[in-house]
Amino acid sequence: MPQADFPYASLEEQAAGPAGMRLAVSIFADREQVRDQIRDDTMAAGMALRECGPVAALFDGEARPIGEVVLVDCPRADAPVLAALSRLDLRVHSAAHLIVSTSIEALDDVFACCDQSDAQILVDPSRADRIIALGRALTRFSNLRLRELSEEDRVTLLRLIEQVGEIAQRLDQFGVGHAAIFGEGKAFRVESPGSDFAAQGGKGSKRLASGVSPTLPDARTIRRIIRNRHARTRFFDGALFADPAWDILLDLTAARIESVRVSVTSLCIASGVPPTTALRWIGQMIQAGLLHRNEDDADRRRAFIALTDRAAHMMARYFAEVGRSTAKLT
Structure with missing residues (x-):
């Protein structure tokens, strides 16, 4: 099995900006305990605190300098908060990285506001979830010495993040501090996931022998497949079959x-994994050109997710291939 290598920078190097100075972070949260946790974790990551205050600071007074990483906690998103998020989303578009934590009830509104900055959105996150999001933010800055990632490497890294997240959750449950999660190391190696996300016509892709462009099957067929997949959880632990990318593709x-x-929100539920995990996969699949977001023309506060034409064609080819294989057995 091929291995993927990701060079590892020390914590101080990860938290240093292009000029060698520590990255600055701005924190906006109304819940004092959450605000203190985020502050402690960003300091443990070697970052410099630029501002730490309530969410109201985003829309009170004049615009102020913000850090390279901005964390906002808004479990309830009223009109002023959503307006502030929209402005912040535009502002950090290329100059900073945005992490927003919210609730499942406010997810659709928050998601619609964050359409420019490639924000990380966390749903009812644990402390470990926030730490993982912070680590992902650090890897986005150019001085991390990570080579340009291929499509396969990005999926590998995403899966690694999910595995680390599960470990971090367990450490949280056992009372292990954030220092254990931010431990130093020199390198890590993970097995390549293969060509799960191979582009059409690329490695691992085969053309239909007939040359005829296939069509998607009846929706009832796909809904039946989805129901059958969900039925497994009545007899086995659902975690055994977690495959959010495929469940997302089937639903869409x-x-x-x-x-x-x-x-x-609906897509997160259909994925069969926690919303924060589902959002990571949705973001990755958008980057891979499999999904795209559509704004609601009637209500700019809402956005929807759909298959791209390329992904729809790939799904049609898949079902055509499965149909041909099944026909050979009968």
């Missing part, structure tokens, strides 16, 4: 056939 394929729009 059925929705495309039915001409139904899918909200990000």
